[in-house]
Amino acid sequence: MNRIRASVKPGGAGAAPAEAPGLLRVEDLRTVIPSRRGPIFAVDGVSLKVDGGQTLGVVGESGSGKSMLIRSITGLLPAGGIQRSGSVRYEGHELLDLDRARLGAFWGVELGMIAQDPMTSLNPVRRVGAQITEPLRQHLGRSRRQARDEALGLLRMVGIPDPERRLVEYPHQLSGGMRQRVLIAAALAARPRMLFADEPTTALDVTVQAQILNLLRRIQREMRMAMVLVTHDLGVVATCTDQVAVMYAGQIVETAPTAVLFDRMYMPYTRALFASTPRLADPPHTRLAVIPGRPPDLAVPSGGCRFAPRCAYARDKCQAETPPLAKADEHGHLYRCWFPLTGRAPADPGQREPAAVHAAADRIGATKEDG
Amino acid sequence: MAGSGTSHLRDGDDVLLRAERVVVEYPMRGSRQRVRAVSDVSLDIGRGETLGLVGESGCGKSTIGRAILQLPRPNAGSVHYDGVELTALSGRRLRAYRRDIQMVFQDPLSSLNPRQQIGEILADPLRVWKHGTPAERERLVADTLEVVGLDPSATLTRRPHQFSGGQCQRISIARCLVLRPGLLICDEPVSALDVSVQAQVLNLLEDMKARYGLSLLFIAHDLAVVKNISDRVAVMYLGKLCEVGAPEKLYQRPAHPYTDLLLRSIPEPDPSRPLPDADLTAGELPSPADPPSGCRFRTRCPRATQLCAEEEPVMRELGVDHHVACHHPLPTSAVPAAAPTPERTPA
Numbered sequence: 037m038n039r040i041r042a043s044v045k046p047g048g049a050g051a052a053p054a055e056a057p058g059l060l061r062v063e064d065l066r067t068v069i070p071s072r073r074g075p076i077f078a079v080d081g082v083s084l085k086v087d088g089g090q091t092l093g094v095v096g097e098s099g100s101g102k103s104m105l106i107r108s109i110t111g112l113l114p115a116g117g118i119q120r121s122g123s124v125r126y127e128g129h130e131l132l133d134l135d136r137a138r139l140g141a142f143w144g145v146e147l148g149m150i151a152q153d154p155m156t157s158l159n160p161v162r163r164v165g166a167q168i169t170e171p172l173r174q175h176l177g178r179s180r181r182q183a184r185d186e187a188l189g190l191l192r193m194v195g196i197p198d199p200e201r202r203l204v205e206y207p208h209q210l211s212g213g214m215r216q217r218v219l220i221a222a223a224l225a226a227r228p229r230m231l232f233a234d235e236p237t238t239a240l241d242v243t244v245q246a247q248i249l250n251l252l253r254r255i256q257r258e259m260r261m262a263m264v265l266v267t268h269d270l271g272v273v274a275t276c277t278d279q280v281a282v283m284y285a286g287q288i289v290e291t292a293p294t295a296v297l298f299d300r301m302y303m304p305y306t307r308a309l310f311a312s313t314p315r316l317a318d319p320p321h322t323r324l325a326v327i328p329g330r331p332p333d334l335a336v337p338s339g340g341c342r343f344a345p346r347c348a349y350a351r352d353k354c355q356a357e358t359p360p361l362a363k364a365d366e367h368g369h370l371y372r373c374w375f376p377l378t379g380r381a382p383a384d385p386g387q388r389e390p391a392a393v394h395a396a397a398d399r400i401g402a403t404k405e406d407g
Numbered sequence: 408m409a410g411s412g413t414s415h416l417r418d419g420d421d422v423l424l425r426a427e428r429v430v431v432e433y434p435m436r437g438s439r440q441r442v443r444a445v446s447d448v449s450l451d452i453g454r455g456e457t458l459g460l461v462g463e464s465g466c467g468k469s470t471i472g473r474a475i476l477q478l479p480r481p482n483a484g485s486v487h488y489d490g491v492e493l494t495a496l497s498g499r500r501l502r503a504y505r506r507d508i509q510m511v512f513q514d515p516l517s518s519l520n521p522r523q524q525i526g527e528i529l530a531d532p533l534r535v536w537k538h539g540t541p542a543e544r545e546r547l548v549a550d551t552l553e554v555v556g557l558d559p560s561a562t563l564t565r566r567p568h569q570f571s572g573g574q575c576q577r578i579s580i581a582r583c584l585v586l587r588p589g590l591l592i593c594d595e596p597v598s599a600l601d602v603s604v605q606a607q608v609l610n611l612l613e614d615m616k617a618r619y620g621l622s623l624l625f626i627a628h629d630l631a632v633v634k635n636i637s638d639r640v641a642v643m644y645l646g647k648l649c650e651v652g653a654p655e656k657l658y659q660r661p662a663h664p665y666t667d668l669l670l671r672s673i674p675e676p677d678p679s680r681p682l683p684d685a686d687l688t689a690g691e692l693p694s695p696a697d698p699p700s701g702c703r704f705r706t707r708c709p710r711a712t713q714l715c716a717e718e719e720p721v722m723r724e725l726g727v728d729h730h731v732a733c734h735h736p737l738p739t740s741a742v743p744a745a746a747p748t749p750e751r752t753p754a
């Protein structure tokens with residue numbers, strides 16, 4: 037098997053071959069939020085790459101830094117002295133160097149964003165129609181008439197009934213699911229080349245979700261749009277992404293092409309996260325695996341593996357030394373663990389016992405420390 | 408109308424709750440019209456049984472849950488609980504039954520008083536119901552906290568905001584359990600929780616059911632979660648019941664086209680499987696204020712005929728513990744012609 041040349045630095049991560057530039061390339065991104073309890077290391081040395089037409093899925097528990105990662109990449113950060121370091125290159129432009137005004141030129145046509153909270157990202161005092169037609173008129177130079185027609189088409193595409201009426205309504209007049217769909221329509225209006233979608237379908241019903249996911253896929257194929265998709269739905273990850281990054285406590289702890297990751301998980305956290313999710317194929321009353329404890333406090337940087345306090349396999353070394361993102365044999369598979377699992381992913385229900393049940397034999401020795 | 412009838416209701420002492428032909432209407436803002444949020448729905452729950460209730464947002468799941476508690480009293484229909492007709496009760500006698508039927512809500516933090524200590528929050532219902540002596544109440548509170556997996560000494564004097572979402576949900580479950588209710592109505596109890604925490608709460612509810620012989624009405628829109636916890640599942644659409652049955656039957660051989668659509672729309676956690684096809688008619692979601700004639704699902708149903716527009720289908724039996732309200736149900740005896748999903752192929 038070809039060994040890929042991933043540029044892995046200790047504490048950093050490389051999700052892709054070093055030589056291919058990629059549409060979006062993030063290197064060793066760090067985001068520090070000042071707080072009363074001291075600095076919060078919300079994004080802590082993340083590297084990743086996304087090519088045109090590709091989708092990167094980001095999964096992880098609440099508070100693991102998924103939204104902060106997206107906001108740090110796009111620069112859409114809350115006010116309050118947040119510091120970023122590292123590099124975010126979009127088509128060769130270093131986004132971290134751009135001020136808000138210059139970054140603004142990328143919005144709409146180049147970059148699109150579907151934020152996690154639809155209420156805060158729609159302007160409450162502007163009509164729905166204006167919020168969708170504005171990017172069309174501003175970035176694509178459409179006439180008022182053309183923009184209105186396209187907005188109607190977009191609202192229909194995201195499954196909003198009676199779109200003519202909705203155009204003249206305000207966000208508070210819409211239900212939560214309806215607002216989410218307006219947000220999706222607005223983000224897609226100017227056909228961005230790179231879309232950041234933070235839990236875009238979490239608030240929606242499954243039939244509507246299927247519709248939105250198909251719509252995103254269609255646009256992606258037509259426009260070669262790249263996407264970073266944050267979701268907690270493993271079904272969405274499996275069917276909509278090319279590469280998956282698993283986040284824990286501000287870091288990527290495992291990343292691989294989607295099919296590879298579902299087939300083989302090295303990091304105990306990844307397996308535990310997957311095993312705690314109820315599955316349709318399981319019989320009723322299947323006991324679910326539970327991850328004990330809580331994610332660490334990001335204001336208290338710890339040495340060693342951040343998952344150690346909750347990990348069934350933790351040994352002394354895990355507490356003492358921080359595992360780097362190491363390469364597995366499979367193409368593009370990286371994980372952060374001293375004592376990786378080698379067992380296959382829990383594909384069939386019979387194998388879905390808690391990670392803790394797997395014996396110590398279920399692993400290979402410590403892999404080489406990558407540097 | 409679409410999807411009424413009572414043929415799926417059971418008789419006998421094993422039935423704890425029997426809600427029959429329940430109608431709940433809400434006034435519509437800026438109009439004298441009324442919305443029928445729940446329209447002629449019947450369901451029952453056996454003792455020690457968990458009934459899962461699924462359906463799209465706005466179909467009336469929460470409204471049913473509240474109608475059982477008489478909050479508000481349904482506009483029509485009956486709610487029979489343990490041999491007593493709740494819709495005929497009022498005042499003190501109704502409150503006595505509200506003690507036996509408890510409700511857990513989606514957002515644990517906002518349903519707990521932020522200014523109270525956890526000990527007070529749990530003792531309050533006992534005090535209100537004048538249960539035992541203060542010492543007995545204290546013991547019951549501590550015992551119940553232990554049961555839901557919280558250390559009483561580290562919990563009693565703290566306040567809700569000092570706990571995680573999952574811990575808060577366990578506290579609100581404990582608050583319901585101190586009264587040792589017969590029926591627990593859980594309205595989306597895990598929707599706001601992380602998967603790892605969701606697993607803890609689902610396991611806890613199973614344990615509580617085994618320990619106290621609780622009956623559960625479990626409302627959720629996540630079909631995998633509902634399958635995991637339920638002994639019986641009911642599917643709702645636009646204020647009506649579509650299908651009721653044992654989870655194995657309903658998930659493997661859905662008879663109602665809407666149940667089938669729901670199951671088909673769920674992406675499988677398996678990268679070798681395709682993204683589900685979109686429901687192309689989902690844009691035509693009807694409003695509960697102006698439902699289609701006949702079967703309410705007909706505007707989205709691939710099997711709809713003239714009959715579906717004219718006549719409301721009535722619940723009928725397909726087999727043991729499997730009922731459907733549909734004129735042209737999917738075949739449940741043979742393998743459906745459509746592409747099978749894993750749970751439809753024999754294990």
Ligand SMILES: Nc1ncnc2c1ncn2[C@@H]1O[C@H](COP(=O)(O)OP(=O)(O)OP(=O)(O)O)[C@@H](O)[C@H]1O
Binds near residue numbers: 078096097105
């Ligand atoms: N505005 C903020 N001020 C201070 N801390 C913040 C802020 N936003 C996020 N954080 C912290 O940063 C960390 C990462 O949060 P983030 O919102 O990225 O998590 P997430 O993975 O998106 O979680 P979820 O799944 O709940 O959306 C958390 O510890 C959070 O408490």
Ligand SMILES: Nc1ncnc2c1ncn2[C@@H]1O[C@H](COP(=O)(O)OP(=O)(O)OP(=O)(O)O)[C@@H](O)[C@H]1O
Binds near residue numbers: 444469
């Ligand atoms: N207090 C109310 N006043 C007016 N209409 C209401 C009220 N509560 C609910 N409705 C309407 O009744 C219908 C059913 O609402 P309900 O909350 O029972 O749905 P649900 O199935 O619980 O939805 P969700 O999954 O979003 O919680 C909806 O159309 C809703 O808009």
Ligand code: SF4
Binds near residue numbers: 349
């Ligand atoms: S490094 Fe150690 S503690 Fe961390 S995930 Fe691996 S085995 Fe567990």
Ligand code: SF4
Binds near residue numbers: 702706710720
């Ligand atoms: S076949 Fe007719 S009755 Fe059955 S769900 Fe479709 S429209 Fe309703």
Ligand SMILES: [Mg+2]
Binds near residue numbers: 103104152234
């Ligand atoms: Mg988030």
Ligand SMILES: [Mg+2]
Binds near residue numbers: 468469470594
């Ligand atoms: Mg509800």
